[in-house]
Amino acid sequence: MNVFEEGAVTDEVLARAGAQLAAESARFAARGWMPGTAGNLSVTVGRDPLRLAVTASGLDKGELASSDIVIVDADGAGVRGEGGSEQRPSAEAGLHARIAAVTGAGAVIHVHALAAVTAGHLWPAGVVLRDLEMLKGIGHSAHGETVTIPVVANGQDMTVLGDAFEALYVRPASGSNDVPALIVADHGIYAWGRDLRQARWHLELTEALLQIALARR
Template identity: 80%
Template sequence: MNVFSSEPVSAALIERAGAALAAESARFASRGWMPGTAGNLSVTLARDPLRLAVTASGLDKGELTSSDIVIVDEDGAGVIGEGGSEQRPSAEAGLHARIAAKAGAGAAIHVHALAAVTAAHVWPGGVVLRDLEMLKGIGHSAHGQDVVIPVVDNSQDMVALGDAFEAVYRPASPNSRDVPALIVAGHGIYAWGADLREARWHLEIIEGLLQIALATRR
């Protein structure tokens, strides 16, 4: 369970969420996956009503502080008076909110990693992965199963992008977990998990899988 959404949204919780988001942002900026102000991250603070802490817009992701977050609602709109800063939330906050609501994510990470963008160009209908050991890292069988990383067209309309995500998202079943990632063509990848650590693991594993798929394609 996400450690944030299980407790009241207090000033201390928001401060802790901001520090965690700043640390993860610095990690991905150092890898070149969040160049300049690109990319965004979120953690789910509460479910009813839905509240997320999202990185603020227009800031260098390698230099964020614990104060550089905005509290947003289920539409990705900033919520005044509930903590966080009064900066502008990331433009993609609405998609983060849809992922939190639909997939039950406790955290989501959006980066501009090269393999994801390249893979979407090569396989615009979705990236099929099979018989790769690292698939176990996202809860799927390493052998004998097709795992599809969905790809959707880019849009500046977050409602349209959220609708596209919901159209391709397949929830967990008794025999399989969901696929905790979405590639937006020509843009980047979203990955999520129960908390920031799991979201990070999912992102790193899937980016690695995509690198293998691209390097071995015929």
């Protein structure tokens, strides 16, 4: 379970969430995956009701402070009086919230990595992967299993994008695993996990797998 979900959403919890979000944002900005103000990250800080701490909109993702977070609800709307700053959340916070609600994720990362953007453009019906060792890192077999990274069409309505994601999402069942990533065609990629570290691993592994798929083309 994400440690942020275990108790009340205190100032200490929010400060810790903000520090982790700032550190991870700087990491991805340094890799060129969050140029300028692009991209956003979130951690789940409450489940009932759903609350996410999301990086604030319009700020350089390589220079965030721990206070540069906004608390949003299940629709991605900013919630006043529950901590966080008075800055605006990204419009994409709504998709973060939908992913957290559907998958139970403790953290969601959205970046503009080149391979993901390119792969989403080339394979709008999904990126099919097979017989690659790194598939084990996203919960699948390295051999003998076909895995599809889902792709949805880009748009500005997060409800529409969320509906498209949920229609494609494969819920974990006995003997199977979901894919912890979603490509928004011609835009970027979302990856998630139980916490920011696992979400980062899923993102890095998926981006590497997509680079291999493009090189094999």
